[in-house]
Every structure is written in C-alpha cells, then in structure tokens.
Amino acid sequence: MRNLDQYNITQAVLARLAQTPDPRLKQIMTSLVQHLHAFAREVRLTEDEWKRGIDFLTATGHTCTDQRQEFILLSDTLGLSMLTVAMNNDKPAGCTEATVFGPFHVEGAPVVEQGADVANGAPGEPCLVRGRVRGLGGEPVAGAEIDVWQADADGLYDVQRPDLPHHQGRAVLHSAEDGGFHFRSVVAEPYPIPDDGPVGEMLRATARHPWRPAHLHFMIKAPGYETLVTHVFRDGDPYLDSDAVFGVRQSLVAQWVRQADGLTTLDFDFVLNPVKKTT
Ligand code: BEZ
Ligand code: FE
Numbered sequence: 001m002r003n004l005d006q007y008n009i010t011q012a013v014l015a016r017l018a019q020t021p022d023p024r025l026k027q028i029m030t031s032l033v034q035h036l037h038a039f040a041r042e043v044r045l046t047e048d049e050w051k052r053g054i055d056f057l058t059a060t061g062h063t064c065t066d067q068r069q070e071f072i073l074l075s076d077t078l079g080l081s082m083l084t085v086a087m088n089n090d091k092p093a094g095c096t097e098a099t100v101f102g103p104f105h106v107e108g109a110p111v112v113e114q115g116a117d118v119a120n121g122a123p124g125e126p127c128l129v130r131g132r133v134r135g136l137g138g139e140p141v142a143g144a145e146i147d148v149w150q151a152d153a154d155g156l157y158d159v160q161r162p163d164l165p166h167h168q169g170r171a172v173l174h175s176a177e178d179g180g181f182h183f184r185s186v187v188a189e190p191y192p193i194p195d196d197g198p199v200g201e202m203l204r205a206t207a208r209h210p211w212r213p214a215h216l217h218f219m220i221k222a223p224g225y226e227t228l229v230t231h232v233f234r235d236g237d238p239y240l241d242s243d244a245v246f247g248v249r250q251s252l253v254a255q256w257v258r259q260a261d262g263l264t265t266l267d268f269d270f271v272l273n274p275v276k277k278t279t
Contacts, residue, residue: 010037056198063197067159069103073199076100076245077208091226094136095273099247101229102217104157105149109170117184118171124153124186127256127264132179133220134271140179141272144222147172148183150215155191175222187256187264188214190239203244210244213237218270225272232268 001012013033020026039045063070075081081100089098112118119126129148133141149170151157158168175181192210195203203210214234221227233240233248235255240248256266 006041010034013037056202059198067162068194068197070197070199072103073193073197074202076102077193077199077203079246082246085229091273092136094271096228096230096270097249097251098229099231099249099252100245101219102245104151104159105147105217105219106159106167106170109147109149109172110167112171112173112183114173114176114180114182115184116171116173118148118169118173119152119184119186120166120168120171122152122158122168122186124189125264126184127187127266128182128184129216129266129268130180130182131268131270133175133181133222134179134269135225135274136271137274140175140177141222141225142175142177142179144175144179144181144220144225144272145172146175146181147219147221148185149217150185150188151191153186153189155189160194185216188216188234190214190237193244208244209239209242211239212243212245213239213248216266220270220272222272225274228270228272230270232266 001015004012010033014030017026017029017033020029040050043049060070060074072081085098085100091097110120133144133146135141147170149157152169158164158170161168169185171183173181173183190211190213193212194200195210200210214237215231217231219227219229231247231252233253235253240253254266254268256264258264
C-alpha cells in the first residue's frame with residue numbers, strides 16, 4: 001500500500017496486524033494502534049511534541065537500573081497500575097482489597113519468628129503490628145506467608161540506602177494456628193516517590209506532588225487462597241486523598257494507636273479470597 005494519508009493509515013496498520021497468530025496479542029496490538037492513532041488525531045500531535053514524547057520515554061528507559069524501575073513509576077503515576085489492579089482483583093465483599101505492588105518489594109527478605117522486630121535498626125517510632133489472617137468464610141488461615149515491607153521515618157526503603165549491610169523494614173513471617181500474627185516495627189510515615197527522574201519532571205510539569213500517604217505493604221500467600229497484595233494506610237495522613245499513585249482504598253485505612261503504656265499499636269485483620277475450584 002502506498003500514498004497512505006492521515007485518513008487511511010490506521011486501517012493500513014490494522015490490516016498489517018491481521019495475521020498475528022496469537023489472538024490475544026492481535027487484540028491487544030489492534031486496540032493499542034487504534035487508541036494511539038485516535039490520541040494523536042484528537043490532540044493533533046505535532047512533530048516536535050512527538051519528538052519530546054520519544055525523548056521522555058528514552059530518558060525513562062535510561063533511568064531504569066537493577067534498583068530502579070522508572071517505567072513502573074510512570075505506570076503508577078498515570079493510574080495504569082491501579083486500574084490494572086482494580087480490574088483484576090474484583091473480590092467478593094468482605095475480602096481485603098488489593099492495591100499497587102510498588103517497586104520496593106525484594107525477593108528473599110529475612111524469614112522471622114512472630115514478635116520479631118522487622119525494623120531491624122530502621123529509624124522511626126517503635127510500634128507493634130498485630131492481626132489475623134482469615135478466609136472469606138471466617139476460617140483462620142494457619143501458616144500463611146506474610147511478606148511485609150515499609151519505608152522508615154526518613155521516608156526511605158532499605159533498598160534506597162545502598163550502603164546498608166542488611167535488610168531493614170522488611171521480613172517474611174508465618175501466621176499461627178489461629179491465623180494470628182504480630183511483629184514489631186516502626187510507625188509508617190508519608191514519603192515522596194522517587195522524583196529526581198523523568199517521572200518527577202512529568203509530575204512537576206503537571207503541578208502534581210510526589211507524596212504517598214504512610215502505609216505498610218503486605219503480600220500474603222496461602223495454599224487454596226488468592227495471593228493478596230495490599231497496603232495498610234495510616235488514618236489521618238494528609239495525602240490519603242491525593243496519593244501520587246492512586247492506591248488508597250478506604251477499607252485499608254487503619255489507626256496506629258498510642259496506648260496508655262506508651263506503646264503504639266496497629267491492629268489489622270486480612271481476609272483472603274478462596275481460589276475458585278475449576279471442576
Ligand atoms: C510504594 O508504595 O512503595 C510505591 C508504589 C508506587 C510507586 C512508588 C512507590
Ligand atoms: Fe510504599
């Protein structure tokens with residue numbers, strides 16, 4: 001096909017995809033091309049603007065390292081991560097809701113006993129976190145793998161402190177026979193997502209702040225249940241309604257309570273969705 005113009009080029013590209021053997025890939029590519037072309041037409045994209053966009057994506061790629069994934073950050077700040085989570089985690093009422101995974105999870109965090117201090121030296125106000133893991137029917141889930149990670153009082157994850165000799169603010173523990181768990185840590189504080197790269201530039205250009213409300217991350221796995229990736233957010237945080245990555249669910253907001261004896265506690269129960277039987 002020759003002499004394609006602005007009116008018929010979309011159809012020509014779609015025709016070129018018609019032989020894609022994998023039907024799902026064909027559907028995704030077709031829709032992507034349709035929406036990209038519609039976007040360019042709608043805003044009447046100029047050549048300079050498209051070059052600027054390419055430069056932005058190139059810089060985003062160059063910012064990625066083993067420790068930093070700027071494309072995930074871009075997806076998060078455009079709401080695409082949370083949209084994907086929301087579409088794929090439509091659980092029955094009563095289940096704990098899911099939210100974004102984020103870029104700071106680490107495989108192989110230390111496995112600790114109940115009651116351990118997962119802060120492991122991280123700065124912050126000490127606290128006790130406790131709760132129970134249950135199934136949707138109310139049954140206790142024993143032996144659930146509870147992977148927890150959090151930023152410290154300076155708003156940094158251990159992986160953002162490259163000179164640290166060991167993990168801080170992250171661990172894996174297992175629920176007891178009654179589904180219960182407890183561990184010590186430091187109180188979560190709000191922190192800005194990394195904004196010294198292209199995503200930060202995009203946030204500033206669109207008059208957005210980079211802050212996330214204080215939260216603890218959890219990933220909970222147990223045989224017979226869907227894996228839950230979620231956070232517990234701290235009630236009263238000033239960024240609950242303007243999370244830079246759109247991850248807040250009201251059902252995940254909880255209170256860190258200062259007890260009479262001076263200890264700060266967080267109580268939060270998790271409810272897992274049983275895996276659907278396919279017989
Ligand atoms: C986080 O909560 O760790 C996070 C999530 C998305 C982007 C940046 C950080
Ligand atoms: Fe986080």
